[in-house]
Amino acid sequence: MxxxxxxxxxxxxxxxxxxxxxxxxxxxxxxxxxxxxxxxxxxxxxxxxxxxxxxxxxxxxxxxxxxxxxxxxxxxxxxxxxxxxxxxxxxxxxxxxxxxxxxxxxxxxxxxxxxxxxxxxxERPPEGTPVKRRSRAVLKVQDGCNVFCSFCSIPYTRPVLRSIPYQEVLEEARAMAADGYREIVLTGVLIGDYGAHSGSGGPDLAGLCQILTEIEGLERIRISSIEPTLISDALIELIAEHPKMCHHLHIPLQSGDTGVLKAMNRPYDQAFYLDLCRRLRARIPDIAISTDIMVGFPDEDEGAFLNTCKVVEEVQFVRAHLFRYSPRPDTPAEAMDDHVPDTVKTERIQRLQAVAKEAAKRYTLRFIGRTERVLVETRSKLSGLMAGTSDHYLQVEFAGSPSLVGQLVQVRILDLSGEGVLGEIV
Ligand code: SF4
Known part of the structure; x- marks a missing residue:
């Protein structure tokens, strides 16, 4: 073929x-x-x-x-x-x-x-040829953004907020579960807005997740990137209470400095973000939080950069995606002065990488000796071990057979290893 x-x-x-x-x-x-x-x-x-x-x-x-x-x-x-x-x-x-x-x-x-x-x-294969084993599927439930962060062009290209009707989401999720997917990652440009602007009177994001948890064969639901201001109490409760909800949220920080956040037109400040993370950890101890951070936004001085380092140290993100600011055509930030020189951006990225790595290590260490539920995804080309992702978004490697791909297994975490952890099946 x-x-x-x-x-x-x-x-x-x-x-x-x-x-x-x-x-x-x-x-x-x-x-x-x-x-x-x-x-x-x-x-x-x-x-x-x-x-x-x-x-x-x-x-x-x-x-x-x-x-x-x-x-x-x-x-x-x-x-x-x-x-x-x-x-x-x-x-x-x-x-x-x-x-x-x-x-x-x-x-x-x-x-x-x-x-x-x-x-x-x-070269069409004969009828009845077996389908390959699957593990995790991504399901888009929302499109469009109206936040207008000053560095982002998406609201200009996808300005209309649209939630996929929950009946359609349910149908697609059922088909995915029937296809053998054990985990679904719900995604959208502004997923926290789900339901709010659909005019359908349908569920919000927490309600949608609740409906999806009832699908037979579907074992885990993960929410991809969600804006900090759009995480409802109902969603936090559902994640805390329902065993199918992964204890993980990806919450873009972008900057830990209130002044830079204002210039970015992000609708929160440092205190709001830190308070949200504290509330999350108070209700769901050890919840994994991952993030995106933009380094070198116009006007980001050394003090502002250090504020971002401070948030990274406190929150202990399981993973932080760091990227350097570069002006996008037709965005308000493109016209801003005081662009940070490239050499400074590079140096700050390196420093922040070191801070983020250390903080992630501190977060991960608490899992040593504990048992995590891991969805087996592949065999690592590098180590030859089986590799998968845990409920807490840890990348776990362990000895096992390739026939485990697509299955959820219990793995005791033994040690740190590179960006992830090593474990053994229990
Ligand atoms: S960064 Fe995200 S929230 Fe901000 S405008 Fe772009 S898509 Fe919307």
Missing amino acids: PTAAFTTLGCKVNQYETQKILESFEAQGFEIVPFESPADVYVINTCSVTQSAEAKSRQTIRRASRRNPDAIVVMTGCYAQFTLRRGERLQEAHLVVPNPEKLRTVEYLLEHFPQLKERLER
């Missing part, structure tokens, strides 16, 4: 969309292979949130083309859309699918490369 490989840059919404694209390729009969393998088709779902995300998108496309010079390289996503708008052309990309059309990527591909369509018809 023709093979296809996929990779995603950027946010969870992009990941969800890649998954949908991948499923449409599977439905056409493509065999899905890892992105590091030789493939007939490479699909890169690109991102343009920063200049570095754009550069990574280009590098990934070139890498795919080098891996198999005969492959068809397809790009879609936000960066692909930018290149179309600017009339740019990347030599290594054979097909550029406009971002709003990305879920139709396979149709575009087969239309432009009819030889692939003929091959699929010739």
